[in-house]
Amino acid sequence: TDAEVSTRKKTFSEVQTERLDQAERTVLIKCPSKLNEKKLLQYLSSHGNVKSHFFFENRGSSALIEFSEKGSIASLQDAVGIPSASEHHVVPFKSRLFTFTLKNPVSQHVEETPLHLSPQCHIAVKDLIQKLCLADSISSQMYILLNEYQLTEENIKLRFLACSLVRDFARAYFPDCMVKPFGSSVNTFGKLGSDVDMFLDFCDTRKHATKMKKGPFEMEYQMKRLPSERLATQRILSVIGDCLDNFGPGCVNVQKILNARCPLVKFSHQPTGFQCDLSVSNSIATRSSELLYIYGSLDSRVRALVFTIRCWARVHGLTNSAPGTWITNFSLTMMVMFFLQKRSPPIIPTVDQLKELADEQDKHIIGGYDCSFVSDLRKIKPTKNTETLDVLLGEFFEYFGNFDFRKNSINLRKGKEVNKPESSPLYIWNPFEQDLNISKNVNQPQLEKFIAMARESAWILQKEDKTQQMINKEPWGLAALLIPFGKSNSSKMKNRMKIGSETIRSLLDSIKLNNANSQQKAVGK
Numbered sequence: 210t211d212a213e214v215s216t217r218k219k220t221f222s223e224v225q226t227e228r229l230d231q232a233e234r235t236v237l238i239k240c241p242s243k244l245n246e247k248k249l250l251q252y253l254s255s256h257g258n259v260k261s262h263f264f265f266e267n268r269g270s271s272a273l274i275e276f277s278e279k280g281s282i283a284s285l286q287d288a289v290g291i292p293s294a295s296e297h298h299v300v301p302f303k304s305r306l307f308t309f310t311l312k313n314p315v316s317q318h319v320e321e322t323p324l325h326l327s328p329q330c331h332i333a334v335k336d337l338i339q340k341l342c343l344a345d346s347i348s349s350q351m352y353i354l355l356n357e358y359q360l361t362e363e364n365i366k367l368r369f370l371a372c373s374l375v376r377d378f379a380r381a382y383f384p385d386c387m388v389k390p391f392g393s394s395v396n397t398f399g400k401l402g403s404d405v406d407m408f409l410d411f412c413d414t415r416k417h418a419t420k421m422k423k424g425p426f427e428m429e430y431q432m433k434r435l436p437s438e439r440l441a442t443q444r445i446l447s448v449i450g451d452c453l454d455n456f457g458p459g460c461v462n463v464q465k466i467l468n469a470r471c472p473l474v475k476f477s478h479q480p481t482g483f484q485c486d487l488s489v490s491n492s493i494a495t496r497s498s499e500l501l502y503i504y505g506s507l508d509s510r511v512r513a514l515v516f517t518i519r520c521w522a523r524v525h526g527l528t529n530s531a532p533g534t535w536i537t538n539f540s541l542t543m544m545v546m547f548f549l550q551k552r553s554p555p556i557i558p559t560v561d562q563l564k565e566l567a568d569e570q571d572k573h574i575i576g577g578y579d580c581s582f583v584s585d586l587r588k589i590k591p592t593k594n595t596e597t598l599d600v601l602l603g604e605f606f607e608y609f610g611n612f613d614f615r616k617n618s619i620n621l622r623k624g625k626e627v628n629k630p631e632s633s634p635l636y637i638w639n640p641f642e643q644d645l646n647i648s649k650n651v652n653q654p655q656l657e658k659f660i661a662m663a664r665e666s667a668w669i670l671q672k673e674d675k676t677q678q679m680i681n682k683e684p685w686g687l688a689a690l691l692i693p694f695g696k697s698n699s700s701k702m703k704n705r706m707k708i709g710s711e712t713i714r715s716l717l718d719s720i721k722l723n724n725a726n727s728q729q730k731a732v733g734k
Contacts, residue, residue, distance in 0.1 A: 218506075220584045221499040225389065231366065232373035234279050236305040237480050238272045240264070243314065246324060256288070257281025263363045264324045267482045273366060302456045304377060306480050327363040329482060331401040334524060334691055341688040342679075347670075348598040350687040351513040358400045358516050368394045371481045372407045378452050379409055382445075386411050391491070396498040397505030398515055398542055404484040408491055409445065442489040443467045449487070450474040493641050496573060496580040500640060504546055504557050506586055510598055511557060515545045517602065517687060524691050525662050527655070534652040536635070536659060543621060543637050543647060548605050550624035556594045559624035560640045563589070580641045602687070606667035610660055618646075666690050 219227075240249070246264075249272065253259050258277040264270050276282060282305060289307055292299055332340075337357055344350040360368075368390055376388035392406040393399035435441045447465055454463035459479035466473050473488040505512050519538055522528045529535050549556040566583035573580040583589065596604075617626035618636035622643075629636045631646075634656040639645040669689055678685035684692060 218586050220586070221395075221502045222584065224502075225395065228365065228369045229373070229387065229389065231275060232369040234260070234277070234282065235273060235275045235366070235370050235373070236282055236285065236307060237370060237374075238274060239306075239308040239480075240270045240272055240324075241309060241311045241314070242269065243311070244270070244324065246322075249309070253285070256284040263327045263366075265329050265363065265367070266326045267329075267480070270324055270326060271480070273363070273370065275366070300456045302458065304374060304458050306374070306458050327361065329364055329367070329401065331358045334520070337520075338684055338688045338691055341686070341691070342682075342684055344686075346597075346599060347602060347686040348513075351517045351598045351602065352509075354520060354687065355513045355516045358520065359512070360394070360399045360401060364401055365394070367481045368405050368483065371405055371478050371483050371485060374478075374480075375407060375449075375453070375457075375485070375487060378457060379449055381452070382448065383409075383411060388487070389495075391494050391498045393538075396501035397512060398501055400516070400519075404486055405478075406486050406488075406494075408488045408494070409449070410490045412490070439472070443472050445489060446472055446474050446487065450476075492573070492575045493578065493580060496575070496582075496641055499584070500560065500563075500582060501542065501546075503563065503582070503584075503586065503589070504549075507557055507589060508592060510596075510601060511545075511549060513598055514549070514601055514605065515542050517598075518545055518605065521666070521690055522659075522662075524693060525658075526693075527659050527662060532650070534650055535655045536648065536651050540635070540637055540648040540651070543640075544609065544619060545605065547619045547621055547624070547637075548608055549601075550621065551608070552594055552596065552601075552604075554592060554594045555624065556592045556596075558589060560622040561624075575641070578641050578643065599686075603667060603670045606663040606670070610664035610667050612660075614656060614660070662694070665694055 238249075250259055250262065253274060256276070257280065259274055260277045261275045262272055264272050285307075286303060286305075289303075291301060291303075292308075331337075337354060340353055340357070341350045344353055372388040372390050376386065379386050379388060387410045388407050389410055390405055390407050393403050394405050394407075435444070447467060450463055450465040453460040453474070453476055457463075457476075461477045461479060463474065463476040466475060471488055471491065473486050475484070475486050477483075478485050505515075519528065519541055522536065522538075522541055527536055528538055528541065546557060550559055560582060563582035564579070566588050567581045568583070571581050571584050613626075614635060616628065618629040618638060620627045620638045621640045622638065627638075633646050633649050633651070634653045635648040635651040636646050637648045639647045670686075673685060673689065675685050678689075683689075
């Protein structure tokens, strides 16, 4: 749709600003069980125009209400009371989270139309597989998967609201601060049900630089000085963490993890249903989010392929939500980006090419690292590559199934394989912090498992007879790849082994026929 194209073409920071502004005009209401939607909206309209709303299931039904004007919230808050302290005593923090109950529920036994609830999580893989079998090509299977898993408009609003509610707390100490989401919530690759990564941003430094030039004095605030930025970060997060724990409505399981490489506060935000990770402003992480946003917005095949590969990896136990020696979703996403840079012609540009297109406003030097790249999508030439997703999926498995991981590393700045600077099994250059390997955690067995699964998947896609499988009502295409290998009936496995050994036998025969010289070549391959 045209609307979608116009939203697609906004710059990353335009989208962020718009969403943060939207979140400031939004409230969350826990609704009574028998609710007349019209009545609710009619009442809320007495406080101001309701711009948008939706309902969702969260231990009962809840409503997210976005007003046109911020003032409407103050008007509503004036009408809301504090819970009576009969059995519990309350912390009198007035937020934008409300509970509505009907004053006289008895008169309400008219047949209510059930509320339309927006789903906030994706369907189970087994249900997905059934949907995929009804598609007519691997390409359409991949778009079905994308549509089932990607963040919905409603879910994104809820994510920004969670940040905005945390910001209300932080502002008690730091009136100018912002709390912004980063990572999968904003980079177009987030899937329903994923955590919300957010950071505290004290973003007014650059704004003041120009004003400070005026007048005869150098002027600055007196502030508490600490020996390191890390210590300041730890102190700030410690206090905000305690604050959320003690006063935050619906903030539970607050954990302060202050000694991590990147100190953070983890908590569950019950009103929105999200698991949240709060850290202090990380400019490089924001640049990574924007880089992925650009790649995801350039061509619809990019997101379809990433969602597919990540779902595939999850099914086969190659990725895991717990930290460990397996490949992370971020590393996997970067591998897909690299693969798309390597197509002929390339589907997405290299980071260096994006840097060449950058203008003055796009210049970002962070901690000595050059993180500049173009932000205006219109300046990037669309690709001439017309390969279908059917082709790209098979080629992805083929490419990484035969990649020389021993010798080569993956470099997205240059878009080419370069010699590994050190011996980690999997080396993917951080596109900004050039001396870091983003997949340093991955060990050899995990990498070998990935290679084996990629080869097996390439093999399945090449060998399959789609029409036959559709007639037999067997999973085909992507659906066949989302079933853990070895689980499909054993006769098929034996069959596959037979074909496999026959292929190998004929290869051996053909080698024997050739002379010793070419035999040497075959072994060398």
